Amino acid sequence: MPHSKPVRSMLEALRIAAGLTQLDLARATGTAQSEISKLESRGLDPDDPRLDGLAKALNRARAALLAPSIRPRLLHSFGRQVPLRSIRSHEASVMIVHAQVASLLSGVDGLPQADDKAYGLSDLSEVDPENLATLLRQNWGLFREPFIDGVALAETHGIICVRGDLQHLGVAALGSWPDGHRPLMIIDPETSPSAQRRAIAHEIGHRLLQREASGAAERAAQAFAEEFVLPASPIRAAMYVDPDGIPKQADYWGVPVIEFAKRLHDLRLLPRRRLERYVTDFADQPGSEAANSRPQTVRTAVKTRQSNGEALDRIAESAFVSPNRIS
Structure with missing residues (x-):
């Protein structure tokens, strides 16, 4: 790296x-x-x-x-x-x-602060990324609800968001967490709303996991982001009630159908053959995405x-x- x-x-x-x-x-x-x-x-x-x-x-x-x-x-x-x-x-x-x-x-x-109290978490050294995402969802009042507006959620908890071009880095959002100063989240406005939300969650995962930059740290932050954006427990419950309601659930969670189908596959709720069908069927009609607000x-x-x-x-x-x- x-x-x-x-x-x-x-x-x-x-x-x-x-x-x-x-x-x-x-x-x-x-x-x-x-x-x-x-x-x-x-x-x-x-x-x-x-x-x-x-x-x-x-x-x-x-x-x-x-x-x-x-x-x-x-x-x-x-x-x-x-x-x-x-x-x-x-x-x-x-x-x-x-x-x-x-x-x-x-x-x-009166501006929100992003010190450790904003996260409501402590002693995270032994918490795995998925459980950490669940804990933060609870502390931030999301519980089993969709994570829709990434910008508003970040700013509510003291992370200053600004817009900037990140195309040369290949990411939709990138955080900076300087000691003793307000954290900053730069968000590329040219990327899709769902990509922005995932990237914001990914960067928050980095902040909480506090691991030095490495491939392992990226995988951990990615696991945190997947659980924070599309939490396993409520999704499993919804698919148990309506196993064919993938487009409806994707709309509810504010993500493209293909992204939601891939998450189901990762959770072993959707066989690869059905995932491939969704990728084919919705390649040109990804569905609606909930937009993030402006900083x-x-x-x-x-x-x-x-x-x-x-x-x-x-x-x-x-x-x-x-x-x-x-x-």
Whole structure:
């Protein structure tokens, strides 16, 4: 499994996001590459005379260079088909988004917290992924009900959701769980609602299982996600009552028919021959999918700050984002 060198500072994150090497940035600012390396390692001082030149070379505001460096904590393990350069670029982008979100939420009280109390679970070292999913469903009030709106559920429990392009990484959602800071869930809006829900559940599984990135950790997070999205017990009960009601149950759980049929097969409730029939019959008519809502926590925080008399332009400037992105 590929592992990238951690991004150390906002300067490094902004440089990587701009597609520049240290040498590129050194040449653009008339600075030695060794100095760029030192600045990326220790961070920038507000009085550093090189600040304006660096901001100009990176096409960023001074505020971006001086923003706190919240190091991403990605627990997802990517396959060898994802280049290290893509992973490192994503880590840089996540550090930037962490800083922007922290600025936008600054001074806003009453937002849900995502500390361990939000999960209501403790001493999870011996809990298998499926039972862990069942416990979290109970603690979050889902019990035997469908997990329909992944974005709303995550934000209700303190996970800040934002939209972003993840196509280059081959995932529908990706979480970052930095110690001492708000967790972040980036969701690709171009993926299907059911893929987003599975990926959100998968990332929450990583957070609870707390395993280092590896193939085994991915399998455990996947098992957690399958049980969290389509729990075995109520599905077994429903299929016992109506064994031919697969399209109806798929609609109830808000997933495509083929996805539901595959889950039944994994639970040994549907023979492979019948699964293949469903795959063939519903390939061109997957059925309806329940949509996830748009992320609201950041938008709500910005509106709260505006209602308290802050100008949108000033809020956006401090977070080095366009006002159009947060209005």
